[in-house]
Amino acid sequence: MDLEVQIQKARALRKMHDRSDILVLPNAWDAVTARLFARLGFAAIATTSGGVAWSLGYPDGEQAPLREVVTASGRIARAVDLPVTVDMEAGYGTTPEAVADAVRAVIAAGAVGINLEDGLHASATLRALGAAVERLRAAVDAAAVAGVPIVINARTDTYLLKYGASDGERFEETVRRAKAYLAAGADCIYPIGLGDAATIAALVKTLDAPINVAPRPGVPAVAELARLGVARVSTATRFATLALSAVERAARELRASGRFECLDAALTYPDVQRLFDEA
16 A cells, blocks of 8 residues: 555544544455445444454454464455554564564554554453553554554453452543553553443543444444544444354255245345445
């Protein structure tokens, strides 16, 4: 990708986080889903680590080799004219230096934003705050060297991992980590697993910074999240699992009945072909 074009995309994505309007990000896992989301009018696209890993033949949780993830991310970035932000999970590296190398690789593939999380896959615990901050700073420095002002979405897993013995303790740790990540150069905070309106509103007020929310049944609708001050909603693995659910239902029906009505689809072969005919 031309560097100046990539810089302009990064600036556009950054502008989308100014909280003047809520950014709704669909998470793609390949070029065709990215094309579909672009045709439907979304302003930017994120990748889903789970969807990408599954499509490559690996489980989620940094089990897919980085080189394959970078290649897949590059295909997605090339497939659309929109800004693309890549879910890098915990950074694909045991050291800050390795994280920096991974960040430079996804930027070279065309990314203009990244997710970086503070959970540890192996132990399902939170990374020590100091270590998480070092890795985040390494990502910030890598982007500066690359010359692309990427948007860094710092994910904290305090709610996902149910940190602490009480809601209050969990909220306090989320705020502590979020403030440290923002000070280190993060642009947005992603408390994955947080979904109740009152806590979201309190976090927005306390941090006065862009907040990312992931949808699930029971989470307030986009209009309500916007009213609460949320800057960004990303769908995570939801579209990937919805797609797989549809395939599973049809395959079960075909296997059980031997009839083909289950293969009728709203999107036809020519419809999907036309996604790639568009400039």
